[in-house]
Amino acid sequence: MWRPGEAAPSRSSTLTADSLLSSSLTSSSDTHATILPPSQHPNPNALPIQAHRKQLLYALEHNPVVVVVGETGSGKSTQLPQYLVSGGWTENNFQVCVTQPRRLACVTLAQRVSSEVPRSMASQVGYAVRFEATTDSSTKIKYLTDGLLVRETLTDALLAQYSVVVVDEAHERNLNQDLLFGLLKKIRKQRPELRVVICSATINAESFREFFATPEHPGCIVSIDGRQHPVETMYLTTPCPDYLRGAAETVLKIHASEPSGDILIFLPTAEDIESCIRMTEELKKATPGGRGMQLSLLPLYAALPHHMQTAPFQKSPPNTRKATFATTIAETSVTLPDVKFVVDAGFVKQPYFDSTKGFERLLVTATSQSSARQRTGRAGRTAPGKCYRLYTHDTFNSFLPSTPPEITRTSLSNFVLTLKTLGVDNVMSFDLLSAPSVNAMAFSLEELHALGAIDEKGKLVPGVGDLMGEFPVEVKFAKMLIESVSLGSTEEALSIAACSQVQSIFLFARSSTQKRDRDAAIGAIVHDSGDHLTCVNVLRSNDWRSMDYCRENFLNHKALMKVAEIKNQLKRFMLKMTAGSLPGVGEDGDDELVLKALVKGFVFNVARMMPDGNYRTVRGNNVVEVSRASMFAEFGKHAEYIVFEHTEDNPRKYGLLQVCGVSAINGNWARSKSGEGERGGVSVFM
Numbered sequence: 221m222w223r224p225g226e227a228a229p230s231r232s233s234t235l236t237a238d239s240l241l242s243s244s245l246t247s248s249s250d251t252h253a254t255i256l257p258p259s260q261h262p263n264p265n266a267l268p269i270q271a272h273r274k275q276l277l278y279a280l281e282h283n284p285v286v287v288v289v290g291e292t293g294s295g296k297s298t299q300l301p302q303y304l305v306s307g308g309w310t311e312n313n314f315q316v317c318v319t320q321p322r323r324l325a326c327v328t329l330a331q332r333v334s335s336e337v338p339r340s341m342a343s344q345v346g347y348a349v350r351f352e353a354t355t356d357s358s359t360k361i362k363y364l365t366d367g368l369l370v371r372e373t374l375t376d377a378l379l380a381q382y383s384v385v386v387v388d389e390a391h392e393r394n395l396n397q398d399l400l401f402g403l404l405k406k407i408r409k410q411r412p413e414l415r416v417v418i419c420s421a422t423i424n425a426e427s428f429r430e431f432f433a434t435p436e437h438p439g440c441i442v443s444i445d446g447r448q449h450p451v452e453t454m455y456l457t458t459p460c461p462d463y464l465r466g467a468a469e470t471v472l473k474i475h476a477s478e479p480s481g482d483i484l485i486f487l488p489t490a491e492d493i494e495s496c497i498r499m500t501e502e503l504k505k506a507t508p509g510g511r512g513m514q515l516s517l518l519p520l521y522a523a524l525p526h527h528m529q530t531a532p533f534q535k536s537p538p539n540t541r542k543a544t545f546a547t548t549i550a551e552t553s554v555t556l557p558d559v560k561f562v563v564d565a566g567f568v569k570q571p572y573f574d575s576t577k578g579f580e581r582l583l584v585t586a587t588s589q590s591s592a593r594q595r596t597g598r599a600g601r602t603a604p605g606k607c608y609r610l611y612t613h614d615t616f617n618s619f620l621p622s623t624p625p626e627i628t629r630t631s632l633s634n635f636v637l638t639l640k641t642l643g644v645d646n647v648m649s650f651d652l653l654s655a656p657s658v659n660a661m662a663f664s665l666e667e668l669h670a671l672g673a674i675d676e677k678g679k680l681v682p683g684v685g686d687l688m689g690e691f692p693v694e695v696k697f698a699k700m701l702i703e704s705v706s707l708g709s710t711e712e713a714l715s716i717a718a719c720s721q722v723q724s725i726f727l728f729a730r731s732s733t734q735k736r737d738r739d740a741a742i743g744a745i746v747h748d749s750g751d752h753l754t755c756v757n758v759l760r761s762n763d764w765r766s767m768d769y770c771r772e773n774f775l776n777h778k779a780l781m782k783v784a785e786i787k788n789q790l791k792r793f794m795l796k797m798t799a800g801s802l803p804g805v806g807e808d809g810d811d812e813l814v815l816k817a818l819v820k821g822f823v824f825n826v827a828r829m830m831p832d833g834n835y836r837t838v839r840g841n842n843v844v845e846v847s848r849a850s851m852f853a854e855f856g857k858h859a860e861y862i863v864f865e866h867t868e869d870n871p872r873k874y875g876l877l878q879v880c881g882v883s884a885i886n887g888n889w890a891r892s893k894s895g896e897g898e899r900g901g902v903s904v905f906m
């Protein structure tokens with residue numbers, strides 16, 4: 221084992237930085253004197269990263285920024301933090317933190333690593349995700365989302381508790397990661413002792429190194445090659461006309477013909493997952509197969525309540541094969557231990573900012589080659605595996621090599637507001653790995669101004685902008701929640717904000733008889749203004765807590781549990797903000813105040829009925845259609861003006877935007893100047 225201060229490890233062909241062996245030691249051995257016992261994992265040597273332990277520790281001793289490039293499953297997320305602890309980087313009460321794009325990965329990685337380390341150290345491995353943490357001052361290894369680490373800089377600008385920040389899955393290039401890269405570079409100027417490790421799949425390593433390079437420290441790339449177990453990848457010979465049916469049939473074929481081993485299926489949306497599970501159940505009745513083995517079908521997507529997200533990680537009962545239908549939530553850093561088969565539909569749902577329409581659109585698009593590789597990498601982690609790609613090899617070659625960085629394609633309002641809350645007024649001068657989309661940037665500044673978060677000069681408006689920046693929700697919802705306090709409708713606004721985080725609180729009808737029953741049941745609960753007051757109505761009584769009540773009224777009990785969980789978390793945040801009192805309306809007569817708060821946040825998302833019977837957005841004059849999934853479409857009263865939460869592309873009419881989360885409003889509410897009082901100064905109707 222190499223220890224800081226000892227002679228250099230022999231030069232490895234995988235250690236690619238020229239600077240590595242020529243640079244001088246920056247720390248002496250006595251600063252890292254106590255070496256903790258190595259991992260107690262039954263067979264840690266089996267992981268490819270094990271052979272690079274010395275090089276990694278040596279590289280980090282000599283280079284403030286190290287880029288680690290490794291194949292999926294090589295051990296980056298689980299082993300590297302343990303090496304850092306044994307290398308002494310958590311001495312003197314320092315912590316090592318590892319960021320992940322998604323909360324599920326933080327939770328499962330912390331659980332895995334605490335099971336690998338010696339028992340005495342298990343409690344020193346924890347995770348922190350939005351509103352939930354298992355860490356304290358004794359923590360040595362902390363897994364947290366990139367978004368949460370960005371938020372930590374709001375209260376601890378130099379991230380002083382960390383000796384090493386590991387940014388994992390950096391190839392994803394989500395907005396928070398890009399923000400973190402810029403912030404870490406800035407922090408390193410004031411805290412040069414801070415070490416940064418960037419873990420990435422095989423692409424873009426050089427650009428990460430260059431971004432952090434200084435004349436004294438050009439940085440270093442360590443490559444870890446070889447996956448743990450082989451994965452055979454199979455393609456279709458002809459394109460698949462229906463990926464849902466293709467996925468369902470492939471799952472059943474695997475179940476009928478392959479030996480034991482769980483299946484992980486990647487689909488783009490939660491709706492697709494639910495439909496595909498239903499389809500697989502139906503097809504299974506016709507062709508049981510499985511050689512006496514049971515097949516258990518599980519969903520895995522972000523909007524599910526916590527206990528349902530952990531179900532795929534639990535051991536299957538004897539003689540049962542699990543098939544988990546997942547979104548990108550399971551694409552990186554996640555090990556579903558018994559998965560030997562991956563089925564990849566080849567699609568992903570992602571936000572894109574459409575500058576011609578002035579809206580962010582959620583589009584289902586082809587995935588990239590790098591994310592297809594990540595998906596494949598979910599097999600072969602504990603045994604050899606197989607990956608069934610539901611597309612041809614030519615189609616794979618037509619995929620983009622990597623997903624374009626989020627900063628170049630999505631709305632930037634939250635990003636800009638966070639930077640301004642951190643004191644970066646001139647966002648364009650902030651050092652970023654990729655230039656942001658100019659159109660999205662202009663739109664974001666306009667939106668933040670209209671919401672009263674920034675003034676005409678782009679400066680944060682004290683008491684509004686800074687507060688909005690601290691809210692753990694999207695800016696529009698933050699504005700709605702803040703406005704609800706003075707309007708006295710916070711309880712209801714919290715219900716709306718929480719409901720927006722789940723797919724739907726209603727169940728779909730599967731037959732025409734069910735549709736009749738559903739319409740009758742929902743008709744009794746629905747509010748004729750649309751989705752928002754309907755969700756307020758559902759949550760106003762506690763009836764939904766009964767599973768029987770939910771079943772009879774076509775309510776999604778699981779989704780409502782998740783809503784209640786999020787609402788409580790948001791409420792705690794609001795209580796802190798309002799020093800303990802939250803005014804709620806609670807009476808039907810005051811529903812108007814709830815919608816007024818909503819319009820304050822969604823002032824850019826207002827549409828007006830035109831003489832031709834179409835709704836057109838007030839800002840941008842785009843024709844939009846109310847989504848059929850909206851309560852407003854099914855049960856709404858006629859309204860000249862509507863407000864909506866977001867847009868989606870109509871899957872049946874290309875280019876036509878559907879609006880989702882819709883309520884009828886009074887046009888005058890949106891006509892008033894936005895922002896607190898007259899501040900903000902933008903009237904969207906002018």
Ligand SMILES: Nc1ncnc2c1ncn2[C@@H]1O[C@H](COP(=O)(O)OP(=O)(O)OP(=O)(O)O)[C@@H](O)[C@H]1O
Nearest residue numbers: 292293294295296297298332553554555557601602
């Ligand atoms: N929960 C788990 N149960 C069983 N084995 C696990 C678990 N978590 C990790 N492993 C084992 O450790 C290996 C390394 O996992 P790790 O997450 O560190 O890889 P990685 O290099 O970060 O890959 P990726 O970026 O694809 O997640 C896995 O391939 C698997 O063999």
